[in-house]
Amino acid sequence: MTTTLVIGLDGHESGERVLDYGKRMAGLIQDSELLIVYIVEWSPYSFQTPEENAERHKRREQEISTAFERVVNPAVEKLEKAGIKAKGIVRHGHVADILNSVAKEQNAEQIIVGRSSGRGLAGRIFGSSTSNLVMNAAVPVTVIG
Template sequence: MSEKFVVGFDGSEAAKGALAFAIDRAKALGGSVVIAHVLEWSPYSFLTPTELEERHKRRKEELDRAETALMKPVVAGLADSGVTIETAIKYGNIAEQLGEIAKEAGASQIVIGRNGHSGLGSRVFGSVAGSLAQIAPVATTIVP
């Protein structure tokens, strides 16, 4: 069985590092990579009436932007890597959705970069790495 890596990707330097890490491993093992981008979203947030009205339109715009500005260049840059690349864009809680994507894709590992928030910020708001440590359905690697 070939290894499948899900990489949490947001375009940041840390995420690029994580992606490079996963590509290396996938190459070595003959596996594939799912580049996953999660748009932070809670169905319990509060919106103004105008925001409600435009939500469907905005969602489409956000998805398009993620696809064209974020995913396309990365995927194009990896065309010569010899690794099979898939992409996934989802809405929701980042850690939860990365877990969901891993489950759906049948991946064996999640790889994320460390974004280096201060201890206090993570304590108050929680961190993706911290949440994944608790809920990830598969092995998770944090790339510093």
């Protein structure tokens, strides 16, 4: 059976280290696949102007294609070049929730993320996405510094 590892990328420089670690893990497991996940932070309960609503679908498509172009596709290509099975997805929502639900839905063995996201005031008050994930995830989480 294929072992799936979920790799959460957020476009920050720590992503390289996360990817390298994923690569090493994949090398250690016989039949493995890396699932690169990029999450566009989004809440269905935010307040928007009528104009933003009218353009939402268009923006969403743009957000997805930009994420694929800049982050997900280059990572997948890099892994494939190294002979590792990989695929990428982009989702909207809260980082911790979505990474967890993707891991559950794909029967993933573990989630690998960087430490960078969610610094600053909001991060101090509510905790960063990474710490939320560590606290709530259904599968083991590896955090790369």
